[in-house]
Amino acid sequence: MSVAKKLASQTAVYGISSIVGRVLTYLLVPVYTARFAAAEYGIVTGLYAYVSFLNVVFxxxxxxxxxxxxxxxxxxxQLLYDRVLSLLLVSSVVLSGLLAWQAGPLLELLGLPPGHERYAVWLALILGLDAVAAIPFARLRLENKARKFAGIRMANILLNVGLNLFFIVLCPDVLAGKYLSSLQPLAARLYDPSIGVGYVFLANLAASAFTLLLLGRELAAFRFGLSLEPLRPLLTYAYPIMLMGLAGMVNETLDRILLPTWLPDNFYPGKSSLTAVGIYGACYKLSIFMSLVIQAFRYAAEPFFFAQSTEKNSPATFAMVLKWFTICCAVIFVGVSLNLELLAELFLKRAEYREGIAVVPVLLLANLFLGVYWNLSVWFKLTDKTYYGTYIGAAGAVVTIALNILLIPVLGYMGSALATLVCYFLMAAICWWLGERHFPVPYPVGRLLLWLLVAAGIVALGWFVAPENYWVRHAWHLGLCAAFVGLLVLVEKPQRVLARR
Structure with a gap:
């Protein structure tokens, strides 16, 4: 039980910082949806979709x-740290320079409106800075310095949020004379209205640069030394991970890239394809409640799984971790899905954004299966068979591409959401099937699938049997949430189970 407690405490530290940080970032969604039209927000959504791919490359x-x-x-x-960071530093400078140099042609290739080349340059710098910071952050995780890791991440997010509010809310309002009129000369010097949504990228750039300053001690311990021969085994292990990551990004972000291309003209009457991307991107943000739990868990679980790999009872530990991870995510799935109406009113300020909220339960369930996949993927990482991750990710990418092309013309962005769900479910299923042959773990698969079916049934009941009265409807949804949690406690008896462990 001490092992589980250690993972839980590490996850809690990473999770609190991740949850608080992502919530703060998520509070920008109502700002964006109030200040920018869906077409403008579509530019941000589209560019950050490509950034997700490039993060893996960097x-x-x-x-x-x-x-x-x-x-x-x-x-x-220390020598390993120096070698890996040296390689990343050189490659980041080269890749950022290439992206900045080819900013114009790249934007044209991506089909984005002209005149936004500076956005691409800023994103190239962000990608380079974040790549250099990745290994110092990894060292903090390896050394179990979760609090420092979380503190630096929080500082990054707070600065990012603060700059967004300053440039997107405060400066325009001051210049419009809504308040603090005495600061108009200062606001006029600092704020350029022509940048518009570009301030989203500028704030990110400033926060990324500040993060490197906060990692000063880790960077000061670094000694540059680039020798390719000792790096060969590292790169041999790493390149399947990169391919797996690229395949994962196809599964995670390709929908927002394909939507403008495959969505038929006037599919949504009176709305452009870029507007549809903006709506889908804003609604996708509502699945953050699942993804932030997965992110926090991954920060703690990856070094934990490697450290536990030599223990005799590690398979039983891995099975227990997956069980409670899945159950907790099922509770989040039910709670968020049944309270979407309230969340949409709170975060999606313009009515045009709320037209797409039906995709959120599908995306929540999809992200749940992604979290299950990350749990199951421990087998090929511990057995140094990372190429299996590449194969699984590639299979998922093929499914994602095919289903998006087939479903977008018929179902619009709901087709993209369903493609994501099918992809992540199949990836988790294939990973489990292969793992049973290479690294058997006694996962309670049948029991967990039953709980997920129960959760999906409760969500469907709440959506399709909805009283017309506003308050009665919300009371009904809260009652369904309470019933699901009560059933879990009654059947699983978590306190007694943990006590016996």
Missing amino acids: TYGLETTFFRFANRPGTDR
């Missing part, structure tokens, strides 16, 4: 590789 699997090799007996962790 780090090319070296973060997970660092964990794996650092836990091998006899490894000089």
Whole structure:
């Protein structure tokens, strides 16, 4: 039980910072949806979709590789740190320079409106800075310095949010004379209305640069040393991780890239394809409640799984972790799905954004299966068979591409959401099936699938049997949430189970 407590405490630290940070960031959604039309927000959504791909390219699997090799007996962790960070530093400078140099042609290739080249340059710098910060952050996780890791992440988010509010809300309002008229000369010098949504990227750039300053101690311990021969085994391990990550990004973000291309003209009457991307992107944000739990869990679980790999009872530990992770995510799925009306009113300020909320339960369930997949993927990471992750990710990417192309013309962005759900479910199923043959773990698969079916049934009941009265409807939804949690407690008896462990 001490092992589970250690993972839970680490997840709590990462989780609190992740949850608080993501909530603060999420509070920008009502700002964006109030200040920008859906078409403008579609530019942000589209560009950040490409950034997700490029983040994988910039780090090319070296973060997970660092964990794996650092836990091998006899490894000089400082030397490993120097070599990996040296390689990332050189590649980040080269890649950022290439992206900035080709900003104009790239925007044209991506089909985005002309005149936004500076946005691409800023994003190139963000990608480079974040890639360089990845290994110092990984070192903090390896050394179990969760509080420092969380503190720096929080500082990054607070600065990002603060700058967004300053440039997107405060400066325009001051210049419009809504308040603080005495600050108009200062606001006029600092604020350029022509930048518009570009301030979203500028705030991100400033926060990324500030993060490197906060990682000063970790960077000061770094000594540049680039020698390709010792890096070969690292790159051999890393490149399947990168390919797996690229496939994962296809599954996670390709829908927002394909929507403008495959959505038929006037599919949504009176709305452009970029507007549809903006609506879908804003509604996608409502699935954050699942993704932030998965992110927090991954921060703690990846080094935990590697550290536990040599323990005799590690398979039982991995099974227990998956069980309670899935149950907790099922509660989130039910709670958010049945209270979407309230959340949409709170965060999606313009009515045009709320037209797409039906995709949210589908995306929540999809992200739940993604979290299950990350749990199950421990087998190929511990057995150094990372190429299986590439195969699984590639299979998921094929499914994502095919279903998006087939379903977008018929169902619009709901087709993209369903494609994401099918993809992540199949990835989790294939990973479990292969894992049973290479690294057997006694996962309670049947029991967990039953709970997920019950959760999906309760959500469907809440959506399709909805009283017309506003207050009665919300009381009904809250009652269904309470019933699901009560059933879980009654059947699983978590306190007694944990006590016996």
